[in-house]
Amino acid sequence: MGDALKETETGPPPSVDGEDHDDSEKEDAAADVPGAPAGEGKKKKKKRKPAKKKKLAQSDPPRVGLSKLFPDGNYPEGELQEYKDDNAWRTTSEEARYLERMAMEDEEQTYENIRHAAEVHRQVRQAARKHIRPGMSMTHIADYIEDGVRAVVEENGLQAGIAFPTGLSLNHCAAHYTPNAGDTIILGDKDVMKVDIGVHVKGRIVDSAFTLAFDHAYDPLLEAVRAATDTGVRESGIDARLGEIGAAIQETMESYEVEADGKIYPVKSIENLSGHSIELYRTHGPKSVPMVRTNDQTKMEEGEYFAIETFGSTGRGRVVDGGECSHYARVFDPPRVPLRLTSAKALLNTINKNFGSLPFCRRYLDRIGESKYLFALNHLVAQGIVRDYPPLWDARGSMTAQFEHTILLRPTRKEVVSRGDDF
Structure with missing residues (x-):
């Protein structure tokens, strides 16, 4: 960790006596040497190279606080997407741009705090995706992720830290499992694991999840759920109706099937799970974003932000409580x-x-x-x-997957704040 924080400088070595001397006098004297051939008496002045600072980089495992990597406090913007149809005018609207400038400058720094949390999420999860392998215990994986979040977000009581326990739900368990003390479960090479990570800065929460599978038979399941989440992100926007977003998600999700153990399994949206609005210090706000068609005519509104998450299953497509609560x-x-x-x-x-x-x-x-x-x-x-x-289980023997992004409905466009190079 120390090496990751070290700054090095390059430049001319100090003189032997420890003092800095100006070589220009020597060069001028050489220029006036009597009898020297034309052009030979003058020596070209060497310009001093400015000291270079080594750019800080994240360590492995992640332990460098984000304020050291972004000392100006400006964190990366997420992926920007234009609004659809009737809201396309917002991109060029002077009024909408004014409202956005005001939102950017609000006293609570809402946008910057969300982006701060999102960048912590990206750095920790990308390290975790490289690190996690079959044979590791659930406790080790949870500790790896959570120690990373605490270090990179520079945990500070309720001002910054972990937003919720790291979900590591396996196979037919879709959500709400994290190891308790004494847990002995080991990740297997046939397991499908949902990794759900939450980070907050001053109560502004970023909620994003991905799924890992080491058996390629389940690649179509992961592809279905990732595509369904991207559909939900695309269909979301100011004045978008929640039930219609759910219909689009379901159509995408259920166009896939999985072949495993000589059988064909249609991928189903898990009907009694949903995405959700996010509020200050409140992961699940009052609005739910379904992943199946419903008659919910509630609209998304300007300035809100949502976790768009979808779950796909090779089972019944409905979960019930099961297992020890964590x-x-x-x-x-x-x-x-x-x-x-x-x-x-x-x-x-x-x-x-x-x-x-x-x-x-x-x-x-x-x-x-x-x-x-x-x-x-x-x-x-x-x-x-x-x-x-409690943990949420689909039918035993089935496989479930999850992908999730946090989106911010800005006045001019939507920002997928948790988007990264990995998903």
């Missing part, structure tokens, strides 16, 4: 309920201080020194103050 979150507006258990009160204080309304997992409680907290945690769930999010 994900939890304090309810965004918790009810005022008297807590009689001292341990529950203490745990709630810990949750409020360390996570606020952001999701957390049991490993995170372990990490900050909590122990024997399950009874208190379950009590908070029973009181409706904390919500549990």
Whole structure:
């Protein structure tokens, strides 16, 4: 890590006596040497080369804070896409451009904070994609990703850090699995793993996910889901109706099929999962972006931002709760309920201080020194103050995949803030 932060300079070596001397006097004297042939008495002046600084680069594994790589605080813009049809005028509209300038200069630096989180996401996930291989434990993979996020975002309490537990859901488990302490699951070469990473800066969350499969038989499944997500991104925009976006996603998704173990499996959209709007310190906002056709006439609006995520399955295309729970979150507006258990009160204080309304997992409680907290945690769930999010399973034996991007609906165009060279 130290080498990645080191700056080196190149230039002329210092003089032997430690002082800098001006060679111009020697050159002038040489020019006046009597009897020297024309042109030989003069020596060409050597220009000093300015000291060069080695450009900082991200380390492997990622441990260089992003502020060191972007000291001016200007982070890369995401992929820009023009709005469709009736909104095409926004690209050249003077009014829309004015509104965009105002949004860029808002006191909360909303755009820059989102882009900051997005660049952290890109750097960490691209390193993870190169690093993850069959034979690794789920705990190792989660630690690799989360240690990277904490370092690159320069974790600072609730000002910057992990937005939710890293999802590493395998095979028929579509979402909401991350290892608990003592987990012994090892990634196999036939597994299909969804990697769902969340980063936030000052509560502005970037939510993006990809899927890894090492058996090429499932390449068409990954291709279907990636194409469906790109369709959802393309169809999204100001005044776009959520139900119509879902119809376009479903049409793309279900045009694919997978051949595995001598059988043909149609790819299905998982009908009871969806994308979602994102709000300040709130991963799942009030608007849902379906991945199947619905009658929802709710429109996307200017200034909102969304996680466009799609899940495809070779199974029934519907998920149910299953397995040991790892994900939890304090309810965004918790009810005022008297807590009689001292341990529950203490745990709630810990949750409020360390996570606020952001999701957390049991490993995170372990990490900050909590122990024997399950009874208190379950009590908070029973009181409706904390919500549990068990793993979501499709039919056993099926395979599921996920791709997800965060998009920002700017006044002039949409910005796919989480887009990278990898997907």
